[in-house]
Amino acid sequence: MVRLPLTPAEVERGQRLGALLRRARGARSMLEIALDAGVSPETLRKIESGRVATPAFPTIAAIADVLGLSLDEVWAEIRPSGAEDAATGSGRGAPGRLAS
Numbered sequence: 543m544v545r546l547p548l549t550p551a552e553v554e555r556g557q558r559l560g561a562l563l564r565r566a567r568g569a570r571s572m573l574e575i576a577l578d579a580g581v582s583p584e585t586l587r588k589i590e591s592g593r594v595a596t597p598a599f600p601t602i603a604a605i606a607d608v609l610g611l612s613l614d615e616v617w618a619e620i621r622p623s624g625a626e627d628a629a630t631g632s633g634r635g636a637p638g639r640l641a642s
Contacts, residue, residue: 548595555620556595559602562619564590566609579604 548556563586567575576586581601588594589605606616 551622552595553592555622556589557592559595559597559616559620560590560592562611562616563605563609566611575605575608579608581605 567590572586572590573583576583579586579601581604585594585597585601586605589597589601602616603613606613
C-alpha cells in the first residue's frame with residue numbers, strides 16, 4: 543500500500559496529539575503507560591514525538607483510557623481549527639482514524 547505524504551494539517555494534529563499525551567502522562571514512565579495500554583513503548587514514543595501523526599483509533603483509545611482522558615478531550619485538542627461538533631451536523635466529526 544502506498545502511503546500519501548502527510549499534509550501540514552495532519553503533521554500539526556499529530557504534534558498536538560503528542561503534546562496532549564505527554565502532558566497527561568506526567569511523571570509516569572512511557573514504559574508503564576505503553577504496557578498498560580497494550581502498545582509497544584516505541585509506538586507510544588513515536589506518537590508522543592509526532593512521528594506517527596495518524597495513529598489508529600484503537601491505539602489512541604487504549605492510550606487515552608490508561609491516561610484517564612476521554613476521547614472527547616482528545617478530539618477537542620486535536621481537531622482542525624474551526625471544526626464544529628459532529629453533533630451539530632456540521633464539520634467533519636471524529637474520523638475512524640485520527641487523520642483526514
